[in-house]
Amino acid sequence: MRKLLKFLEGKAILWAVIAPIAMLLEVTMDLTQPKLMADIIDIGVANGNLSYVFNVGAKMLLVALIGLVGGSACSIFASMAAMSMGEKVRQGLFDKIQNLSFLEIDKFKTSSLITRLTNDVTQIQNMMLMALRMMVRAPLMCIGGIVMSVALSVKLSFIFLGAVPVLLVSVIVIVKKSFPLFLAVQQRIDKINVVMRENILGVRVIKAFNMEEKQCQRFDEVNDDLMDKSVKAQNMNIILWPIVTFVMNVSIICILWFGGNMVFKRSIEIGKIMAFINYLIQIMNSLMMVIMGVLSFSRATASAERINEVLETDSSIKEKANSKAIKNFDxxxxxxxxxxxxxxxxxxxxxxxxxxxxxxIGIIGATGAGKSSLISLIPRLYDATSGEVLIGGVNVRELRMKDLREKIGVVLQESILFSGTIEDNLRFGTAECDFSMMESASKDAQASEFITAKENGYKSVVEQRGKNLSGGQKQRLSIARTLIKNPNILIMDDSSSALDMSTEAKLQKALNRRMEKSTVLIIAQRISAVMDSDKILVIDNGEISAMGTHKELLNISEIYRSIAISQLGEEVVSNV
Incomplete structure (x- = not known):
């Protein structure tokens, strides 16, 4: 938790300082009230002095108003500081995730990262708010109440010597036991996010297979597991409430018992007994606040540990201090x-x-052969376990990351679009592009026709993940988005699989013209997409099975020949 305090910066630090000062004002006023009440009883009421009662009553009203101002100011500034810190933690966590390599993101899992960005940050935010309000008020009120009680009667104050240690030991024991339980709760929230995410994204498949009932049952299981862990965690902490109530009631009985005897002996006034009980209630209420803070702290500590786990993870892909520029694109x-x-x-x-x-270069092979893994090593989405990947004769590990990613255009296997407009998606990563660049790239990607057919053209809305577009339309927009970069190296990872043969032929023709001077690598399932390549790699079980032109591979590679026969027909293959 302490490590996250670095995100409390700028004006938030000032707000975090003002909040406790304002709370000190409120506590001072609250501690003054019982003393004034005792004076009314012991002086005003005892002597029948109505004027004194009204004067002291007016002071109590003024003190209450000052306390209201202090409390309100504390709430406002504490909220501002906590929300600001929450924003900075969330932003820092998001920035860190963006800088992690695919390897670390795969390790944490998407659902867990979402939980850490949302629920875990909220726990930190709530803890900060409570720390600046209740956790400031509670010790001030507790210490102030004890001081004021001692000032009223030293003898009666010995009652606290028995009550406070019992409560402190209870709090310490329960905090130690509750921490692992709250950590388990956050992990169960991760699991629930996994199931929800899979079900929401795969809702079409679920309905197509009529599996709604089974998926609901699967959600029930993880939901029940979360409830079970949450109940155990809360029950552990809720035990504190009856302990505090019991100790407070016993203490009040002791005060009335011993205080009553002291009143009979005329060693203390009734008003001071009433004030003493008020201070006891204030002390016990402050301890109740500590308990609430403990609940929040236990959960926030578990969340802080999960957030720090991400923040302290170093990316496995790092840029060297003396990195080099790309000279050519072999x-x-x-x-x-x-x-x-x-x-x-x-x-x-x-x-x-x-x-x-x-x-x-064309790359072809069976599903799971390692084609996508191979091309992901070129822009350093992953690093090779051993061996070297070179661009322009320089190991990619020694190249500037920014240059590497800017010079390489990758059209991934899954066409990911973002909510916004078609124009927003085409400009993604190339903000300086103008309309003519978008139009040219769209024509070459065979996307211009369906874009202009829409009522709002390039201003047409794209829903989240491109749900309002077909698979072929999403692929063509993804290709156009990459072509706008005019990359020196173009990598297409089976990115035209949803296109019909005619559209794909037009696309390949446009790419040959547009990317004539660029290095192009195309992964495809269809031979028609790679047969005109200068060289074709046949990947089988993670190894290069064969390499050559289309004609050469028909003669030397049984794998390639079998694929060609299945797609083009034996007669066409025989005539080559």
């Missing part, structure tokens, strides 16, 4: 091996090949 793989984690199997084995600047 690509070479030298004995590259790759696996996603230390415990997983290799998905790429001893990959070696070279692509000259300006060449067009």
């Amino acid at each position: 690509i070479e793989f030298k004995n590259v091996w790759f696996k996603y984690s230390n415990n997983s199997e290799y998905v790429l084995r001893n990959i070696s090949f070279k692509v000259l600047e300006g060449e067009k």
Whole structure:
């Protein structure tokens, strides 16, 4: 929790200082009230002095108003400081996630990162608010109440020597036991987010297979698990409430018992007994606030640990201090091996090949052969486990990350669009592009026709994840978005699979013209998308099975020939 205080910065620090000062004013006024009440009883009422009662009553009203101002100011500034800190933590966490490599994001999992950005940050925010209000008020009120009680009667104050230690021991024991329970609660929230995310994104599949009942049952299981852990965590802390109530009631009985005897002996006035009981109630209420703070602190500490886990994670992909600029755009793989984690199997084995600047390379192979893993090493979405990936003869680990990502255009297998307009999505990553650049890229990506057919054209709304567009339309917009960059290296990861043969042929023709001087790598399931490439790699089980032109592979690669026959027909293949 302490590590997150660095996010309390700027004006928020001033607000965090003003809030306790304002609370000190409110506490001072609250502690003054019982003393004034005792004076009314012991002096005004005892002597029948009505004027004194009215005068002291007016002072009590003024004190209450000053306390109201102090309390309100504390609430306002504490809220501003807590919300500001929450905003900074959320922003810092989001920025960190953006800088993590795919390896770390895969490790944390998307659902868990969403929970940390939302629920966990909210717990920190609530804890900060409580710390600046209740956790300031409680110790001030407790200490002030004890001081005022001692001033009224030293003998009666000995009652606190028995009450306070009992409460402190109870709080310490329960905090230690509740922390792991709240950590388990946050982990169960992660699980619930996984199930919700899968069900919301896969709702069409669920309905198509008539699996609503089974999925509801699956959600019930994780939901019940969350409830079970939450109940255990809350029950552990709620035990404190009856303990505090019991101790407070016993203390009041002791005060009335011993105080009554002192009144009979005329060693103390009745008004002071009433004031003493008021101070006791204030002290016990402050301890109740401490308990509420403990509840919040237990949960916030678990959340802080999860947030710090992300913030303290270093990206496995780092840029060297003396990084180099890209000189040319030849690509070479030298004995590259790759696996996603230390415990997983290799998905790429001893990959070696070279692509000259300006060449067009096709990559083909069965699903799961390692094609997408191979191309992800070029822009350093992942780093090779061993071996080297070179661009312009320089290891990609030694190149400037910004140059590398700016010079490479990647059209991923999954077409991800963002909510906004078509224009917003096309400008994504190339903010300085003008309309002519968008129009040109859209024409080459074969997207211009359906865009202009829409009522608002390029201003047409794109819903979240492009839900209002077909698969082919999303792919063409994704291709156009990348073409606007005019990349020196273009990587297309099976990004035309949703297009019909005619549209794909037009796309390939436009790409050949537009990217004539660029290095192009195309992953495809259809041979028609790669057959005109300068070189084609056949990937099988993480290895290069064969390499050559379309004609050469028909003669030397049984895998390639079988794919060609299944897609083009034996007669067409035989005539090549």
